[in-house]
Amino acid sequence: MTLVPLTIIVPLLAATFLAATRAVANRVFAEIVSLGASLAVLVMCAILIKRAAGETVVYWWGAWEPRGEIALGVDFAFGPIGAGMAAFSAALMVAAFVFSWRFLETVADLFHVVMLVFLAALVGFSLSGDLFNMFVFFELMSVSAYVLAGFLIGLLLRRR
Numbered sequence: 001m002t003l004v005p006l007t008i009i010v011p012l013l014a015a016t017f018l019a020a021t022r023a024v025a026n027r028v029f030a031e032i033v034s035l036g037a038s039l040a041v042l043v044m045c046a047i048l049i050k051r052a053a054g055e056t057v058v059y060w061w062g063a064w065e066p067r068g069e070i071a072l073g074v075d076f077a078f079g080p081i082g083a084g085m086a087a088f089s090a091a092l093m094v095a096a097f098v099f100s101w102r103f104l105e106t107v108a109d110l111f112h113v114v115m116l117v118f119l120a121a122l123v124g125f126s127l128s129g130d131l132f133n134m135f136v137f138f139e140l141m142s143v144s145a146y147v148l149a150g151f152l153i154g155l156l157l158r159r160r
Helices: 006-020 026-052 080-101 110-129 131-159
Strands: 057-060 074-079
Touching: 006 026, 006 110, 026 057, 026 080, 074 080, 074 110, 074 131, 110 131
Parallel strands: none
Antiparallel strands: 057 074
């Protein structure tokens, strides 16, 4: 299996795992899993920067390769700038998890889940090969950002 789809699958699987185990897991467990998943995505994106240094990398999801002049399916097509943006997003997410571990006393149950979905959306947007998929990842990014803004408002209201 190639490395490209794992940049999206790893944070989504970690988010699913955290959502499924949130009744029995504590905050430290959620932070370790979240930080580990975001560090893994950062390393994978750094490897993709190296792979995309000389050419555009194209990955077709589900082996839907073009037949003739018709290209149906979902593809990731990126160069060093797209892979660099994905790595930068993952680095910012690592920094956000480290920051939240130290400076946020209380976080909502699904905070880490939403952050990991946000990471998957950022990386998917950066690596996307067409406008439709960019739009889908942008919408996922928007919904996650709205939920994260709601977490911040909830934190501010609790402090009053």
